[in-house]
Amino acid sequence: MAQAPGNTSFHVGRVVWFSFVLGLLHFGQDFLKPLAIAGVLSLVISPLVRKLARAGLGRIASTLISVFLVAACVVWMGAVLAIQLVAVGGDLPQYRSAIVAKMASVQEIAVAPFERFEAQLRGPAPVVETPEAAPRSRSRRQPAAAAPVETPPVVQVQPPARSAGDMLSKLLSGLWGPVGDAGIVLVLLVFILLERESLGDRFIRLAGESKLGTTVQALTDAAQGVSRFFLSQATVNIAFGVVVGASLWVLGVPHAALWAVISALLRFVPYVGVLGAAGLIGVFSAAVDPGWSLTLTALGVFLVLELLVAHVVEPQVYGHSTGLAPLAVIVSALFWAALWGPVGLLLSTPLTLCLVVIGRHVQTLAPLTVLLSESPGLNAGQRFYQRCLAASSDAIQQDARAYLKRNSLAKYCDNVLLPGIGLAAADYRQGLISQGQRERIQRNMLSLVSAITRSRPERRSGRRRAPVSLVNASVGAHLRQLRQERLGQWQGRLDVPAQSIVLCVGFETERDDLLSELLVVALREGEVDARSVSLAEPQDPAMADKSDLVGTVFFVFPQAEQLASWLENVARFRAALPQAILATVYLRLDDTAAAEEAVAGHVDLVLHSYAEAEAFVLQHAKTA
Numbered sequence: 001m002a003q004a005p006g007n008t009s010f011h012v013g014r015v016v017w018f019s020f021v022l023g024l025l026h027f028g029q030d031f032l033k034p035l036a037i038a039g040v041l042s043l044v045i046s047p048l049v050r051k052l053a054r055a056g057l058g059r060i061a062s063t064l065i066s067v068f069l070v071a072a073c074v075v076w077m078g079a080v081l082a083i084q085l086v087a088v089g090g091d092l093p094q095y096r097s098a099i100v101a102k103m104a105s106v107q108e109i110a111v112a113p114f115e116r117f118e119a120q121l122r123g124p125a126p127v128v129e130t131p132e133a134a135p136r137s138r139s140r141r142q143p144a145a146a147a148p149v150e151t152p153p154v155v156q157v158q159p160p161a162r163s164a165g166d167m168l169s170k171l172l173s174g175l176w177g178p179v180g181d182a183g184i185v186l187v188l189l190v191f192i193l194l195e196r197e198s199l200g201d202r203f204i205r206l207a208g209e210s211k212l213g214t215t216v217q218a219l220t221d222a223a224q225g226v227s228r229f230f231l232s233q234a235t236v237n238i239a240f241g242v243v244v245g246a247s248l249w250v251l252g253v254p255h256a257a258l259w260a261v262i263s264a265l266l267r268f269v270p271y272v273g274v275l276g277a278a279g280l281i282g283v284f285s286a287a288v289d290p291g292w293s294l295t296l297t298a299l300g301v302f303l304v305l306e307l308l309v310a311h312v313v314e315p316q317v318y319g320h321s322t323g324l325a326p327l328a329v330i331v332s333a334l335f336w337a338a339l340w341g342p343v344g345l346l347l348s349t350p351l352t353l354c355l356v357v358i359g360r361h362v363q364t365l366a367p368l369t370v371l372l373s374e375s376p377g378l379n380a381g382q383r384f385y386q387r388c389l390a391a392s393s394d395a396i397q398q399d400a401r402a403y404l405k406r407n408s409l410a411k412y413c414d415n416v417l418l419p420g421i422g423l424a425a426a427d428y429r430q431g432l433i434s435q436g437q438r439e440r441i442q443r444n445m446l447s448l449v450s451a452i453t454r455s456r457p458e459r460r461s462g463r464r465r466a467p468v469s470l471v472n473a474s475v476g477a478h479l480r481q482l483r484q485e486r487l488g489q490w491q492g493r494l495d496v497p498a499q500s501i502v503l504c505v506g507f508e509t510e511r512d513d514l515l516s517e518l519l520v521v522a523l524r525e526g527e528v529d530a531r532s533v534s535l536a537e538p539q540d541p542a543m544a545d546k547s548d549l550v551g552t553v554f555f556v557f558p559q560a561e562q563l564a565s566w567l568e569n570v571a572r573f574r575a576a577l578p579q580a581i582l583a584t585v586y587l588r589l590d591d592t593a594a595a596e597e598a599v600a601g602h603v604d605l606v607l608h609s610y611a612e613a614e615a616f617v618l619q620h621a622k623t624a
Contacts, residue, residue, distance in 0.1 A: 025339050033343050034181060038188035040350045042196065043227040044234065045070060049193055063193045071186060077261055084258030088284075091254065095287045102286050226350045226357075237267040240309050247301045251294065253285055263302075269345055270329045278302050324352060328372035381419025388420065388441040389433070396444060397451045404452060410522040410610040412452075414587075417518070418610075421445070422589035425511075442475050449479060453521055476513030479521070480532055491531040499551030499579065501529050502617055505569075506556035508536035515556045519585065519610055526614045528621075535569050547577050552617055555584045555603065563594045570602050581605065581620070585613050 025032065045066045052062035192199065245260025253259065259281050266273035281302055285295040324332075332352035336344030352372060359369030380403075387396050403412050424441050427433045433441075483491055492501075504519045506512030516532045523530035553573055558566035574582060583605040586596050600606050607613050 029340050033340055034184045034188055036347055036351065037185050037343065038192055040226065040230065040347060041070065041185070041189050042192040043350075044230045045189070045193065046196070046227055047231065060194065063190060067186060067190050067193070070189075074182070077265075080257055080261050084255050084261075088255055088258065099287045101290065226353055229353065230350055233268065236309060236314060237264045239313075240264060240267060240305065243305055244302060247305065248281070248298060251298055251301065253281070253294065253298055254288055255284075259284070270333050270349055272333070274306055278306075324349070324356060324372055328352065332372070379419070380416040381423060384416050384420035385423045385441075388424065388444040389437055391440055391444065393444050393447050396448055400448060400452050408522070408611065408614065409452065409525040410614040413518055413522050414609040414611055417445075417448075418515075418587060418589060421514070426590060445475050446478065449518075449521060453525060474510035474513045476510070476515070476517035477508075479517045480513065483520075492529060494546055494549065496529060496549055498548045500621070501531060501549045501551065503550055503553045503580075504530060504532045504556070505535060505553055505573070506532075507562060507566075508534045511559070512556045515585075515587075516554075519554060519613065522610050523614055523617060526618065528614070528617050548579065550577050550580045552581045552583060552620065553577060554613060555582065557584050557586045557599065558594050559592045560594045561592075563598060566594075566599075567602055583607060583613070583616070585610065 048066045048069075049059075049062050052065060053059055055062075057065070241260040241264025244263045245256045248259055249256035259277075262280060263277045266277040269276070278299060282295055282299050285298040286292070289295060329349060329352070333345055333348040336348040336351060338344070340347070355365060356369050356372050359365035359367075383399075384396060387399075400412060400416070403416065407415075424433070424438070428438055480491075502523055504516040504523075506516040513534070520530040520532045555566070555570060555573075570582060573580075582603045584599060584603050585607045586593070586599070587608070596606060605616070607616065
């Protein structure tokens, strides 16, 4: 099929735009790198500037003080590095013997076996007749060798010794570039902090008034996300460096302050920085110690501290991840490092995080969000539906258990299970999934509910149930039947306090059976005595005199075609249970439901999630 010309030009335009951006980032790096560093630093310092401004200082004073503190920290760290590096250079001669012994040991272990193996493959070398051994075989007519030619002496020109002034001039010329760049960054940082509100207004003006809300939200999310992440990361890395330095000092590793600063700085580089710091510490420890005990101890302490920080401290401090996928962090580090070198490597995470956050609000950058974010393409309901189709019941149950460690079953139904079921029902109505796929989804739901609820009838009975065909039976009816088999005809005891029972009522349809039974399961997991009733069932005579036990009745929200019959049943329950609260839960799962306004006047309460229903029942039980 031929591609539409408009679509082709659209893709060509994207390629041209992407190539233009790459060229601008590469050829304009001398101009863009100071801007990027100053912009990221401004996001980090902004909370400090705001706090100082609230303390009574003016905007200019708070900005200058914050920048001065940052510059002082940078100068201090640079001075520590310079002093320690000079000291390390002065101490290297006394470590010469240890270094030579370690290199010989490493060569004997790592290189010598390969050399011996290569020699064995080549075999003994052939004997070659040397010229001294064959003078007799020469012809007697061969003329005598010529007299040796005298070689003229080699004259070496020694460069003149450099004076102290020349050495100082070379040192200053080498430092001029970094110092000049740092000065430019500080000046840009001051003006960005002073003009941050004006810069935000300019971005909003460029985006247009029609996108005012989107632009403001994107700028706010990017500023808060990067600021919170970088400030937390700086705090954690500085603390990590201090602990590493103190540990190495206790172990007796010389120049522990140097390794503390290097560990703190390299930890800003994702993944690779920690390995680099560990390698430097290991090499230096091996150089200063004749044996291997100090090296192994130092590396072991570093590894334990890194694991502790990465898996215990950072989740508590950050509260959440950066929102970037691990592979995306590595790819972004490679990309920015290829463009901007070490500066790009340090800025890779905050720059990529800004692009991902802005891409959630700007349609042009949305593909970057999909490719780089931690949970890009599928929400929880879509992922549940996809795994049901793929018959990945183990993955479904693993995700459910992880979710339920932090949330209730009612919230899991609201955010994962019911949205996934809604997608499956819509696709089945449109003929997008087959009957076999529908049964597969039903089986996954049954196994999930059995796995995540505390009362599991299959395990209590002592025998494994045979698979049940769901072609002519609904999941809700099957779950209800299992509960009736376990708890009896009335799904529980009748000697309970007054108004303690919660009834979940629906029509005898697959939709109503499932929604009412899931609500029962969610409420029972919340320690609520919930039971289900079908409107098609005749009233049990044994329950006629037990109406005072029911405190709340939840009706499944009706479909538009069932509204009249639903209202009649609500009126019937109102007359039979005058003391009970009649409520319904409007979930907005599909477009077949009746209008909320047509229902609200006939019940006491309209809720919008199972979590709200659970909270209402628990609160009502406390006040009753």
